[in-house]
Amino acid sequence: MPDAYDRHLAPVFFRPFAADLAARTAALRPRRVLELAAGTGALTSAVLAAVPDASVVASDLNEAMVACGSERAPGAEWRQADAQELPFxxxxxxxxxxxFGAMFFPDRPAAYAEVRRVLAPEGRFLFNSWGPLASHGFGAAFQAALERAIPGGAPTFLPDVPHGYSDPHVVTEDLAAAGLALDSAVEVTLDGAAESAASVATGFLTGTPVGAALADRADVEDVRASVTRDMTERLGTGPVTAAMTATVYTAHRPG
Known part of the structure; x- marks a missing residue:
């Protein structure tokens, strides 16, 4: 999964927003940075370039992601860590x-409480979360293709998890429950560019839990072929672009 994630998804979905977060990071001029749910290091690499004098610790729950990320962004200290029980x-x-990690935390207020604990007084928490699935051109096309291929039985991972934490009011309440104060919530829309619709389909089908949900189906290859064909029809042949919307949150630990 990390290889497929890094090959097909990270350049298209995560690097554009990593550049945005890295620029916001540079404006804050931090000295000691902790990244949660760092994946294969898309944001880590951007932050290392944007604030070369800062010390950066990158963490992820998945050991395979940590191994992959440490190869791609060796300038950071990489640690396997559960966001709800940080070893810092x-x-x-x-x-x-x-x-794009907060939506995966089983208990977000608990994770945010750990963020508050490891932050220095007046320290900042900077993170983003995807908007509704309809606001993500690639994700919406994939889910529509999946539902067409498996009427009434398509996995709902995308709308339920990556795009299931899109209400800023809910996020604000979770932060407040953990003792963090929201400074801003800014909607950002950026374009993702992929080498092909087929590449994006492959990323979703092999680099996310959707692949595991389909693995035991006798017709799994037919489903994959149908999804790839449908996405190509929707997005076009050759290189493709699509708009993607997220909300960027900044919060702080009151002194």
Whole structure:
């Protein structure tokens, strides 16, 4: 999964928003940075370039992601870590980052409470979360193709998880429950560019839990072929682009 994720999804979905978060990071001029749910290092690499004098610790729950990320962004210290039980000292960082990871935390207020604990007084928490599925051109096309291929039985991972934490009011309440104060919530829309619709389909089908959900089906190859064909019909042949919307949140630990 990490290889497929890094090959087909990271360049298209995550690097554009990583550049955005890295620029916001540079404006804050942090000295000690912790990244949660770092994946294969798309944001990590951008932050290392944007704030070369900062010390950066990149963490992820998945050991395979940590191994992959440490190869791609060796300038950071990589650690396997559960966001709900961070293995770091109190007040050890002046900035905590998380790109498209908060929606995967089983207990978000608990994870945010850990963020508060490891932040120095007045430290900042900078993270983003995808908007509704309809606001993501690639994701919406994939889910529509999947539902066409499996009427009434398509996996709902995309709308339920990556795009299931899109209400800023809910996010604000979760932050407040953990003792963090919201500074801003800004909607950002960027374009993703992929080498082909087939590449994006492959990324979703092999680099996300959708692949595992389909693996035991006797017609799995037919489903994959149908989804790839449908996405190509929807998005076009050759290189493709689509708009993607997310909300960028900045919060702080009150002093």
């Amino acid at each position: 000292e109190d007040a050890g960082f002046d900035l905590v980052l998380c790109q």
